[in-house]
Amino acid sequence: MANLIKVGMADYKVGRSPSTLISYGLGSCIGISLYDPQTKIGGLLHIMLPDSTQARASDNPAKFADTGIPLMLNDVIALGASRSRLVAKIAGGAQMFAFANATDIMRVGNRNADAVKQILRRNGIKVIAEDTGGNYGRTVQIDLNTGVYKVKTIDRGEKDI
Amino acid sequence: MNDEYDLSPIQLDALREIGNVGAGNSATALSQIINKRIDMNVPKVALVPIEAVPDLVGGPDAIVVGVFLRIYGRAPGNVLFLMPQKSAFYLVDTLMGREHGTTKTLDFMDESALMEIGNILSGAYLNAFFSFTHISMLPSIPALAMDMAGAILNIILVQLGQMGDQAMVIETEFLAEDDGISGHFFLVPDPGSLGILIEAVGVE
Numbered sequence: 001m002a003n004l005i006k007v008g009m010a011d012y013k014v015g016r017s018p019s020t021l022i023s024y025g026l027g028s029c030i031g032i033s034l035y036d037p038q039t040k041i042g043g044l045l046h047i048m049l050p051d052s053t054q055a056r057a058s059d060n061p062a063k064f065a066d067t068g069i070p071l072m073l074n075d076v077i078a079l080g081a082s083r084s085r086l087v088a089k090i091a092g093g094a095q096m097f098a099f100a101n102a103t104d105i106m107r108v109g110n111r112n113a114d115a116v117k118q119i120l121r122r123n124g125i126k127v128i129a130e131d132t133g134g135n136y137g138r139t140v141q142i143d144l145n146t147g148v149y150k151v152k153t154i155d156r157g158e159k160d161i
Numbered sequence: 162m163n164d165e166y167d168l169s170p171i172q173l174d175a176l177r178e179i180g181n182v183g184a185g186n187s188a189t190a191l192s193q194i195i196n197k198r199i200d201m202n203v204p205k206v207a208l209v210p211i212e213a214v215p216d217l218v219g220g221p222d223a224i225v226v227g228v229f230l231r232i233y234g235r236a237p238g239n240v241l242f243l244m245p246q247k248s249a250f251y252l253v254d255t256l257m258g259r260e261h262g263t264t265k266t267l268d269f270m271d272e273s274a275l276m277e278i279g280n281i282l283s284g285a286y287l288n289a290f291f292s293f294t295h296i297s298m299l300p301s302i303p304a305l306a307m308d309m310a311g312a313i314l315n316i317i318l319v320q321l322g323q324m325g326d327q328a329m330v331i332e333t334e335f336l337a338e339d340d341g342i343s344g345h346f347f348l349v350p351d352p353g354s355l356g357i358l359i360e361a362v363g364v365e
Binding site (some may be wrong): 048 | 211212215220221222223227229291294301304305306307308309310311312313314315316318322324326
């Protein structure tokens with residue numbers, strides 16, 4: 001595997017073929033990949049929370065869907081991707097622990113997924129594949145040569161979306 | 162927010178000492194249950210960047226079993242007891258009187274047993290906080306998950322992430338005498354709780 005680039009929690013990376021971008025162990029977090037199939041340029045963002053306006057000040061815009069997505073979008077376009085060709089794939093947004101009286105914060109996975117889709121739509125980016133929800137963790141990687149977004153789990157195998 | 166985390170060396174020492182006593186209680190409880198000596202290290206009390214927390218337990222993709230309890234009361238927070246999968250299986254075999262290596266997956270009874278262990282350890286741990294602060298910390302019913310460490314840690318990190326970029330973590334590592342069992346015990350006070358605990362301890 002040529003050039004595997006790790007993306008941490010609340011972080012994002014952009015790159016071009018033949019790199020692969022990978023992010024490990026997403027629970028309620030969401031991994032958002034952007035990909036331009038013609039230039040083979042793309043990015044991967046690992047967000048934790050939906051909305052920066054509902055949080056206290058943070059120095060890290062990549063932690064939130066609303067600030068992280070535009071940031072990654074700008075970077076992939078700066079690298080040479082075309083906004084009109086960019087497509088998104090998303091995975092994550094689980095609820096890891098089952099609680100009878102789950103508070104909002106324990107259901108943040110759902111809210112993350114909704115926010116991500118809404119923000120992508122607002123930016124004119126189509127979500128062409130999605131693997132969200134459930135109660136299990138995921139490791140995600142985007143192969144910038146093929147645009148294949150691989151989702152790995154512990155008990156549920158792996159799939160390409 | 163960050164003022165709360167701006168602790169003096171004496172305050173950090175106090176927290177470490179309480180964590181030490183709590184971990185000692187927990188280790189004693191566990192050691193009596195499984196009839197083996199349990200060693201633990203001096204607790205780490207540290208302010209760490211949120212994204213670095215999974216590295217404390219072997220990286221975000223290490224497979225672990227986590228028992229999570231919410232703490233209610235004047236100083237709410239979360240407790241998370243994390244064990245590598247291998248340790249959890251070993252512990253279950255010990256608890257159920259099975260030969261080591263029998264457990265390959267957790268059934269309902271196994272999960273129940275591990276949650277009970279989480280319950281007992283948390284109770285023992287939180288007792289120490291009560292004796293130093295006289296603030297009751299009441300644990301919820303435990304919940305269990307077996308998955309990637311990063312995914313499991315999400316539950317505590319998300320809450321902290323809403324308030325800032327760093328987490329105050331009181332963390333202890335356990336090791337049984339035969340190396341079969343190791344685990345990490347995390348107490349993560351909610352933003353605001355740490356100040357209340359420190360004030361109750363009464364050190365400056």
